Amino acid sequence: MTVPVLSVRNLKVEFATRRATLKAIDGASFDIAKGEVLGVVGESGAGKSVTGLAVIGLIDPPGRIAGGEIYLSGTRIDNLPPEEMRRVRGKRIGMIFQDPLTSLNPLYRIGEQIVETIKTHTNLSDSAARKRAIDLLAEVGIPAPEKRIDAYPHEFSGGMRQRVVIALAICAEPELIIADEPTTALDVSVQAQIISLIKRLGRDHGTAVMLVTHDMGVIAETSDRVAVMYSGRIAEIGPVQDVVQNPLHPYAKGLMGAIPTLAGEDKRLVQIPGSMPRLSAIPPGCSFHPRCSFVFDRCKVERPEPIRHGTQAVACHLYDASAKESAA
Amino acid sequence: MLAFTLRRAFQAIGVMFAVGIIAFSMFRFAGDPVSQIVSIDTPPAERAAVRKSLGLDDPVVVQFARYFGNAVQFKFGMSYQFRQPVANLLMERMPATLELATVATIISMVFGILMGVYTALKRDTWLAKLFQMVSLIGISLPTFLIGILLIYLFAVTLGWLPSFGRGEVVKIGWWSTGLLTVSGLKAIIMPAITLGLFQMTLIMRLVRAEMLEVLRTDYIRFARARGLTTRAIHFGHALKNTLVPVITVAGLQFGTVIAFSIITETVFQWPGMGLMFVQAIQNVDIPIMAAYLLTVSLIFVTINLVVDILYTVVDPRLRSTVSRPH
Numbered sequence: 001m002t003v004p005v006l007s008v009r010n011l012k013v014e015f016a017t018r019r020a021t022l023k024a025i026d027g028a029s030f031d032i033a034k035g036e037v038l039g040v041v042g043e044s045g046a047g048k049s050v051t052g053l054a055v056i057g058l059i060d061p062p063g064r065i066a067g068g069e070i071y072l073s074g075t076r077i078d079n080l081p082p083e084e085m086r087r088v089r090g091k092r093i094g095m096i097f098q099d100p101l102t103s104l105n106p107l108y109r110i111g112e113q114i115v116e117t118i119k120t121h122t123n124l125s126d127s128a129a130r131k132r133a134i135d136l137l138a139e140v141g142i143p144a145p146e147k148r149i150d151a152y153p154h155e156f157s158g159g160m161r162q163r164v165v166i167a168l169a170i171c172a173e174p175e176l177i178i179a180d181e182p183t184t185a186l187d188v189s190v191q192a193q194i195i196s197l198i199k200r201l202g203r204d205h206g207t208a209v210m211l212v213t214h215d216m217g218v219i220a221e222t223s224d225r226v227a228v229m230y231s232g233r234i235a236e237i238g239p240v241q242d243v244v245q246n247p248l249h250p251y252a253k254g255l256m257g258a259i260p261t262l263a264g265e266d267k268r269l270v271q272i273p274g275s276m277p278r279l280s281a282i283p284p285g286c287s288f289h290p291r292c293s294f295v296f297d298r299c300k301v302e303r304p305e306p307i308r309h310g311t312q313a314v315a316c317h318l319y320d321a322s323a324k325e326s327a328a
Numbered sequence: 329m330l331a332f333t334l335r336r337a338f339q340a341i342g343v344m345f346a347v348g349i350i351a352f353s354m355f356r357f358a359g360d361p362v363s364q365i366v367s368i369d370t371p372p373a374e375r376a377a378v379r380k381s382l383g384l385d386d387p388v389v390v391q392f393a394r395y396f397g398n399a400v401q402f403k404f405g406m407s408y409q410f411r412q413p414v415a416n417l418l419m420e421r422m423p424a425t426l427e428l429a430t431v432a433t434i435i436s437m438v439f440g441i442l443m444g445v446y447t448a449l450k451r452d453t454w455l456a457k458l459f460q461m462v463s464l465i466g467i468s469l470p471t472f473l474i475g476i477l478l479i480y481l482f483a484v485t486l487g488w489l490p491s492f493g494r495g496e497v498v499k500i501g502w503w504s505t506g507l508l509t510v511s512g513l514k515a516i517i518m519p520a521i522t523l524g525l526f527q528m529t530l531i532m533r534l535v536r537a538e539m540l541e542v543l544r545t546d547y548i549r550f551a552r553a554r555g556l557t558t559r560a561i562h563f564g565h566a567l568k569n570t571l572v573p574v575i576t577v578a579g580l581q582f583g584t585v586i587a588f589s590i591i592t593e594t595v596f597q598w599p600g601m602g603l604m605f606v607q608a609i610q611n612v613d614i615p616i617m618a619a620y621l622l623t624v625s626l627i628f629v630t631i632n633l634v635v636d637i638l639y640t641v642v643d644p645r646l647r648s649t650v651s652r653p654h
Contacts, residue, residue: 056553090555097553102546105565106645116564117554152644168554 003074004031005175005208006055011078012067013047013054013232015279022279024050024063026232029306032176037202037209039223039240041216041255043276046229048212052178054078055210056093057085073175091121094169096198098181100162104153110137110164111149114171121172136167140197159190163197170201177202180212195222216259220244228252231276231287238312248314250292286317294318336636340629347625348396351618355395356388365408404619409611414619418601422623423503424494425593425600429585431507431516432524436585437578440528444535445570448543449562459532466529471588475522475595482518490515492597523592527581534577538570545569572642579635583628 013025025047032038040048053059055070057077070078077088089095097103105113114133118124124132130149137145140163153161162182169177179198183191199222202209211222219226220240227237228249236249247253257270274291277283283290289299298317306313307320362379370378379385383394398404404414443463447456483491495511497504506512542548543566551561590602597603601620608616640646 058549058552086552086555086557088555089553095550095553097546097550099546103550105547105551105569107568107643108565109644116556116560120554120556120560154645165550168550172555 002034004033004071005036005073006032006210007071007074008051008055008068009071010068011051011054011070012065013050013059014064014066016062016064020280023066023282024232024279025054026282027068028229028232028234029068030227030234030237032208032210034175034208035202035206036225037199037211037223039219039226040210040212040229041214041219041226042229043214045231045276045279047232048214048229049180051229052095052180052210052212055176056089056095056178058089058095087121090117090169090174091172092175094172094174094177096162096165096169096177096179096182099185100158100165101185103165104161106153109150109152110156114149114164114168117168118171132171133167136171137164139201140164140167140170141193142167158186159193162186162190162194166194166197166201170205170207173205174207176208176210178210178212181214182211183215183218184213191218192221198222216244216255228255231282232279233287233315234306235288235316236312236314237306238310238314242311248309248312248319249288249316250294250318251288252314286315332640333633333637336633340633343629344622344625345396347622348399349392351399351621352392352395354618354621355614399619399622404622405615407608407616408613409608410613414615417604417616418619418623419502420504421599421601421604423505424598425586425589425602427505427507428516428519428523428592428598428600429582429589431520432585432589433527433578433582435520436524436528436531436581440531441535441574443528444532445539445562445567447532448536448539463529463532466525467533471522471526471591472595474525475518475592478518478522479595489518494599519592519596519598522595523585523589526588527578527585530581531574531578535570535574538573539566542566542569568642572639575638575642576635579631579638580628583624583631586627587624 008031009029011025011028012023015022015024028047028051030038040051042048050059050063054065057080059065065078068078069076072088072092077085080088104110108116111130111133114136115126115129118129118132119126122129134145134149137149142148142160142163148156153164156164166182177198182198183194186194195218198209198211201207209222211219213219223240225238226240226243228235228243228247228251230251236243236247236252243252244256247256251272254270254272258272259269272291277287277290283300284303285301286292286299286304289295292299296317302317304315304317304320306315309319362375362382362384366375366378383391386394402415404418406412407414407417410417443459447459450456479491482489490511493515494506495513495515496509497506497512498508506516548561548566551565556565586601589598589600590605592598593600593602594606601623604616605620607613608620
């Protein structure tokens with residue numbers, strides 16, 4: 001078996017506040033293989049973005065990685081010294097942020113920003129870096145790149161700016177791209193283009209992609225596998241078809257039930273009662289139990305660990321065979 | 329771009345016109361100019377003759393038009409106390425003030441930006457905290473007190489620097505400069521520091537606040553995600569974005585520095601426009617006061633115009649108002 005591009009083991013991220021230490025991520029584990037797109041879904045505050053930031057090493061104080069390990073193609077990166085981690089960022093891991101309008105420095109031409117990034121990570125000369133920048137812009141679908149390279153960010157539309165951001169993220173041919181809500185700030189019509197662009201780039205270069213979003217439609221279209229996050233933990237992870245069509249975790253069931261279908265009649269969409277707990281008030285046991293309709297005694301005291309179930313892995317006591325026997 | 333500059337230039341002319349009205353009205357509110365010129369025992373007939381020869385019996389509008397028309401050609405009339413054209417007096421004094429203001433501004437910009445960047449990037453070091461404390465002193469202590477303290481320390485106690493005057497000056501055309509002689513350079517140190525200290529602390533605090541703000545933006549986070557070096561992020565990306573508002577403040581402050589130089593020039597007996605203005609007030613020499621007002625306003629307005637144009641140089645978003653593909 002080949003080594004996965006990204007392997008996260010029992011990741012814990014904490015934010016120290018004056019009152020208490022908040023656990024934003026509390027034991028998340030997942031792998032992404034070469035060329036694979038892993039979608040990460042969940043509500044706001046579930047820890048999706050923080051997971052992405054932790055992988056690329058951009059958790060700012062008061063936040064910190066409190067435990068676990070992160071491996072990039074087999075080498076551990078979560079404990080690298082800052083200067084070495086900087087070399088990993090941009091070169092081996094590219095990142096795309098949510099808002100293309102604010103991701104680019106308004107005072108520099110886009111060409112300057114791309115060339116700067118290329119020259120940071122390679123030994124290319126100015127002219128070679130510029131040529132590469134033009135090729136990149138062409139690859140992400142910017143028309144007349146040799147002209148547009150000298151334009152400023154404000155001279156591009158939102159969708160075009162996101163293409164520039166993507167060009168910046170892939171300019172050193174990274175092994176992994178972390179895309180944090182890359183389409184949320186865009187028009188619906190542009191969203192599809194950006195999604196297919198990310199998908200194509202991942203396929204062409206064999207890049208692993210971690211796609212963070214709360215849009216199940218985007219996940220279903222792009223991802224090979226999907227991880228459902230709930231209050232800092234992965235509730236369920238598995239191939240996208242299986243999870244969408246046959247969700248196991250009660251929370252995932254609720255999420256999938258909330259997707260409107262085109263063929264659907266005038267049925268009411270399923271709604272999960274309540275809301276996700278605040279980080280300062282995570283309930284003991286399974287953090288989903290106050291909202292779960294299948295809750296039983298064990299859920300209130302013991303935190304479920306991920307259990308393999310077919311192609312999926314689910315963190316829920318309902319699927320723990322030994323427990324079921326003892327309950328019976 | 330041209331339309332923008334022209335529009336701003338017209339606004340500037342409007343401002344100067346308004347200032348002209350104020351300067352002119354000083355003549356009318358500060359007593360009868362004739363009685364300033366003639367002696368107490370001058371008979372009324374002679375007074376009337378003087379009044380007529382000066383054109384003071386013309387309608388106000390005519391007088392104002394004449395005054396403004398002359399002012400545009402830098403003719404500000406005769407000084408009451410020196411019996412010389414005010415324009416000549418101003419020209420004589422202006423180099424001293426401009427040199428002092430320029431040196432003070434350069435000092436305040438260089439140290440203000442350096443200290444601002446340092447206190448923003450190394451917030452928790454003792455040096456940053458010291459800078460913060462010093463900046464409080466700079467903001468709260470009055471200029472004249474700082475000047476007097478400096479004189480006491482460096483001129484009286486240590487005897488390193490002269491306590492007053494401009495030192496030896498060298499003439500270059502009509503401009504007299506003190507920056508080319510050793511005594512001139514020594515003489516400008518203390519007045520320039522005194523004058524620039526307030527601006528320096530202001531710029532330092534502004535740069536610090538802006539820098540902290542910019543460091544929180546998405547494009548800085550994205551720059552970090554791209555793996556750029558810390559130096560490139562701080563000094564290439566963050567500092568340039570910080571400088572946009574700093575340019576405005578520093579530009580406007582240059583005008584303020586010239587205006588504030590009244591106090592500094594008095595403390596150090598610096599032979600500039602400010603000192604002349606203070607003496608003019610003491611002697612009710614209205615032509616000088618009015619001319620000073622106009623000159624300082626002109627400098628202010630010019631700087632404002634330059635700052636507006638500088639903006640577009642730094643920030644490309646302000647450059648094109650027409651071409652935007654959408």
